Amino acid sequence: MSAPLLRVAVPNKGSLSQSASEILRESGYRQRHDSKELTLIDAENGVEFFYLRPRDIALYVGEGTLDVGVTGRDLLRDSGAKADEVLELGFGRSRFHFAGPTGKFSDLGQLAGTRIATSYVGVVRAFLEERGIDATVTRLDGAVETSIQLGVADVIADVVETGSTLRQAGLETFGEVILESEAVLITRAGSVPSGFEVFKRRLEGVLVARSYVMMDYDIRSQDVTAAVALTPGIESPTVSPLHREGWVAVRAMVPRDGAQRLMDELFDLGARGILLTDIHACRL
Numbered sequence: 311m312s313a314p315l316l317r318v319a320v321p322n323k324g325s326l327s328q329s330a331s332e333i334l335r336e337s338g339y340r341q342r343h344d345s346k347e348l349t350l351i352d353a354e355n356g357v358e359f360f361y362l363r364p365r366d367i368a369l370y371v372g373e374g375t376l377d378v379g380v381t382g383r384d385l386l387r388d389s390g391a392k393a394d395e396v397l398e399l400g401f402g403r404s405r406f407h408f409a410g411p412t413g414k415f416s417d418l419g420q421l422a423g424t425r426i427a428t429s430y431v432g433v434v435r436a437f438l439e440e441r442g443i444d445a446t447v448t449r450l451d452g453a454v455e456t457s458i459q460l461g462v463a464d465v466i467a468d469v470v471e472t473g474s475t476l477r478q479a480g481l482e483t484f485g486e487v488i489l490e491s492e493a494v495l496i497t498r499a500g501s502v503p504s505g506f507e508v509f510k511r512r513l514e515g516v517l518v519a520r521s522y523v524m525m526d527y528d529i530r531s532q533d534v535t536a537a538v539a540l541t542p543g544i545e546s547p548t549v550s551p552l553h554r555e556g557w558v559a560v561r562a563m564v565p566r567d568g569a570q571r572l573m574d575e576l577f578d579l580g581a582r583g584i585l586l587t588d589i590h591a592c593r594l
């Protein structure tokens with residue numbers, strides 16, 4: 311009998327949906343082509359995907375109905391589900407803030423007695439409770455920025471990415487950031503579903519491939535120690551002999567950020583034939 315399929319929840323709409331499917335596709339999994347498909351079986355890789363609202367994903371995974379999910383850290387916290395964050399996925403980054411009319415509020419002490427509109431009631435109530443602040447929290451589904459203008463709330467608490475929605479509504483954030491969020495991989499608290507390790511390793515491989523590039527260069531043997539100090543690689547750089555006497559070839563993974571500056575420094579050290587190539591996937 312074949313092993314049961316790993317049941318994975320993927321956002322079906324919203325900010326996380328496209329990036330989630332992209333990273334899964336890059337990890338070698340089948341993904342739906344039609345946004346109306348609700349489930350998809352990738353039998354070859356032993357996985358079944360369920361396309362669900364990211365807000366609901368934490369609940370399904372927390373209850374153990376599904377094994378693994380992609381959702382936002384803020385949505386996971388808001389749900390109160392008993393699920394663990396097991397991998398940060400590097401997309402869907404946002405900050406959760408309180409905001410009010412420009413110039414009206416300056417610190418979170420002023421929240422007492424206000425009416426707060428939010429789609430994240432769980433996060434907001436927990437925050438107020440922790441600080442012993444008494445305020446009225448109203449749950450709205452979206453477009454919370456408009457609620458102040460409509461007289462329904464004095465303050466909002468919402469996700470801010472670029473800040474342009476707030477500006478358009480004549481609002482500004484105040485107080486410290488409540489929560490820094492990004493897309494995360496979650497499993498039921500304390501459980502490691504069968505087949506999960508391979509699934510996670512594939513995604514980690516893509517994350518590393520996204521943040522690292524492969525660098526190759528030739529350098530005089532006498533300068534190789536200085537050069538590999540700049541490019542130590544993840545485990546150790548490969549140094550191979552060159553046909554040209556007194557020269558070696560070096561190959562190492564380097565962080566994508568700053569790779570151009572590194573090429574300049576290597577060139578100054580005497581390195582030549584410096585090449586930078588993308589990595590598509592890896593297992594480290």
Ligand SMILES: Nc1ncnc2c1ncn2[C@@H]1O[C@H](COP(=O)(O)OP(=O)(O)OP(=O)(O)O)[C@@H](O)[C@H]1O
Nearest residue numbers: 323324325326364382384385402403404469471491
């Ligand atoms: N600009 C953004 N707007 C909303 N959510 C964002 C943004 N950037 C990142 N996110 C993250 O995406 C998740 C929100 O998922 P959700 O499905 O509600 O997306 P959405 O874009 O608000 O979709 P919709 O409004 O259609 O429901 C949260 O984890 C949030 O932190």
Ligand SMILES: O=P(O)(O)OC[C@H]1O[C@H](OP(=O)(O)OP(=O)(O)O)[C@H](O)[C@@H]1O
Nearest residue numbers: 452453454469470471472473474475476
């Ligand atoms: O800082 P910004 O880059 O402007 O992004 C933040 C805005 O984007 C989201 O709204 P969304 O488009 O999801 O609409 P919604 O309010 O209906 O959920 C979020 O709720 C903010 O309103």
Ligand SMILES: [Mg+2]
Nearest residue numbers: 324451452453
């Ligand atoms: Mg939204």
